Amino acid sequence: MFDARWLTLKFPTLLMVLLTLGTSAAFANDLLRFSIGNKNSPAFPPYQWYDFCGGGYQGFNKELYRRLAVDLGYSAIFSEADFADNSSQLQKNSLALVATKKADFTLTHPAFITAGDGFILGKTPVLQISQVVLLPVDRPDISDISDLKTMTGASMVTPEVKNHFRNFGVELTMKKSSSLEESLKNLASSEVDYWMTSKFVAQHLINEYGLQNKVKFSGLDLGTASRFYMVTNTSENNARLMTRVDDLIASYYQTGYIDFLKFSVMKKWLATRSCAEKSE
Structure with missing residues (x-):
């Protein structure tokens, strides 16, 4: 019969390495990566901006990602996209991280998704912007x-x-x-x-x-509201999670969480907007 005490006595360093690797792998599996903005890109409140006073990303996107991760049983981490000087390019850069599997999820407009790109688009809109x-x-x-x-x-x-x-x-x-x-x-x-x-x-x-x-x-009607959805890549785990993400988004609307989040982050932006400007 194998006796772990023998391994501990003969190869204590090896045992510690194996335990550390096992712990790290388990921890990594509990992380969900979200593509976020770039700190040097223009702020796009109330959806995302960087707080240069306290450090860290702020806004609707970040708070939604954190809530989704918790409700899915994960911890959220944020992957920074490449610099962009407008919101459209920032969405493209965020999608690039998902496509290359450097991030698991991001929020985007369907106009940036084309067939064959290897993305899975959510079915429930997260934001409807008039x-x-x-x-x-x-x-x-x-x-x-x-x-x-x-x-x-x-x-x-x-x-x-x-x-x-x-x-x-x-x-x-x-x-x-x-x-x-x-x-x-x-x-x-x-x-x-x-x-x-x-x-x-x-x-x-x-x-x-x-x-x-x-x-x-103005009374000018510009047409229907822009709708934004969660998107992921075709990895097996993420594809499975997308179904749960859609269900969660629907529940957030039913409980009023989406409206609550929009108002709370807008209030935060108005109170701390000077911190979105990088000091020279």
Whole structure:
């Protein structure tokens, strides 16, 4: 009969190595890797930004990932994507980590997924973002997309959005702004003619800066809301987990957790937004 005491006496170092490897392997199996933003990329509140004061990523994406990992019985770790100067490129860079199996999951728009890419897209949307157009309060409303041809907008618009409008024969003219706040303030002072952004973000920033009498929502309908889904690669374990992820996302909506999370991270962003700016 094998006696482990003999192994301990003869090869104590070997035994410790074997035990350490076993423990490390078990720990690694309990980790779930999520692709996150890049600390040097622009902040995309309330969904993701980097806190240069306390260190670490913040936002809706991170908190959702942590909750999913816990409910799946894992610990979340975050894999940093390559630098990107706009949200579309950041999604592409995050997907690249999932494709190369350097991350297990990320949140993305289906437009960045094509057949044969080796991805599994979730069935339940995590986010449904309604895009709206805001105008200075003294400007007449616009009723057709073609009206944007002769107007200058605040530039927080991604290349994909510009390409979308080109399909309707509209070439957007934009004035660059470095942040959501700058876009809103440029609009309130009539330095730009309109600002296209998320309705959720706009409502909170307008209230934060007390600009209810300076800007207004246009009645222009930009179409359906953008929907974002969890995505993973085709590894056996991740494919199995995606079914559970879909069920969890559905339950988060039913319990109100998604709405709670959006409001709580927006509140945190407004309170600590200066920490998203890297000191020179």
